Amino acid sequence: MVDVIETAVPGDSVLQAALADADFHDAYMAPLIDATLSPKEIFLRVSRMTPAWVGMAMSLRNRFVRLLGLKAVGGTSGQSSKPADSYKVGDRLGIFTMIGCTENELLLGIDDLHLDVRVSVLKVRHNGSGRYVVSTVVHVHNWLGHAYMVPVGRIHPLIVKAMLRRCEV
Numbered sequence: 001m002v003d004v005i006e007t008a009v010p011g012d013s014v015l016q017a018a019l020a021d022a023d024f025h026d027a028y029m030a031p032l033i034d035a036t037l038s039p040k041e042i043f044l045r046v047s048r049m050t051p052a053w054v055g056m057a058m059s060l061r062n063r064f065v066r067l068l069g070l071k072a073v074g075g076t077s078g079q080s081s082k083p084a085d086s087y088k089v090g091d092r093l094g095i096f097t098m099i100g101c102t103e104n105e106l107l108l109g110i111d112d113l114h115l116d117v118r119v120s121v122l123k124v125r126h127n128g129s130g131r132y133v134v135s136t137v138v139h140v141h142n143w144l145g146h147a148y149m150v151p152v153g154r155i156h157p158l159i160v161k162a163m164l165r166r167c168e169v
Contacts (some may be wrong), residue, residue, distance in 0.1 A: 002044035004031045004164045006157075009135040014100070015120045023146070024138040025116075032123060032130035039121040040084035040093070042169050043134050047094045048134050049167040054159050056087040058095070114145035132169070134160060147156055 007029045009015050019025055032042070091098050096108035096119060106121040120135040136156065140146050 002030050002160050002168055007133060008137045009120075009137070010124055010133050012085075012120055012124075013120050013122050013135055014105060015135050015137045018118060018137045018139070021139065022137045023140040025136060026157055026160070027133050027135035028157075028160050028164055029098045029124070029126065029131050029133045031168075032106055033168055035123075037123075037131040037169055038084055038101075039104065039123060039132070040087055040098075040101060042123070043093060043108070043121045045169050046134075046163050046167045049163065051162050051166060054162065057155070057159070061098055065146070112117045114142055114148060120129045134164065136160070145147055 005028065007027050008119060009019060009025060009027045015025075031054055036110045037045075087093055087098055089098050089100060093108060094115075097116070098108040099108070099109045104123045108119040108121075109115045116139045120133070122133045122135065123133050124133055138149065
């Protein structure tokens with residue numbers, strides 16, 4: 001099992017600028033065994049190792065939010081097996097849309113009426129070894145977004161840590 005450490009959103013992440021007015025944020029760091037992997041490759045490998053209980057939770061989430069008239073973002077199962085290099089800005093990677101990508105950072109997002117989510121996968125050096133940090137920043141737009149984030153804010157860390165622990169990259 002991979003050692004996952006809660007950390008701060010890295011200072012060199014594009015998400016750093018969004019922290020000042022964020023309603024929620026978290027970040028988790030894990031070892032990067034293969035430093036040649038791109039941030040897209042890291043994300044795809046981790047997302048393909050999503051625990052079954054996360055898929056079930058997403059399915060329940062989607063059924064519930066549809067009743068409220070909100071966007072169902074899809075599920076975590078059935079991730080595409082196409083190569084990471086074939087994804088371009090605007091493409092869907094799992095439940096997210098790719099917003100940007102550099103050599104060291106992938107930026108993903110979901111925009112909805114009630115909140116906007118940004119996720120970064122950033123390759124970093126920590127204590128002389130390769131690591132990657134998955135950071136999430138949420139901006140809430142209305143009362144429904146705040147109500148939604150009450151349970152999600154508690155469940156999200158469990159999901160991210162479970163996913164990172166399952167995948168050695």
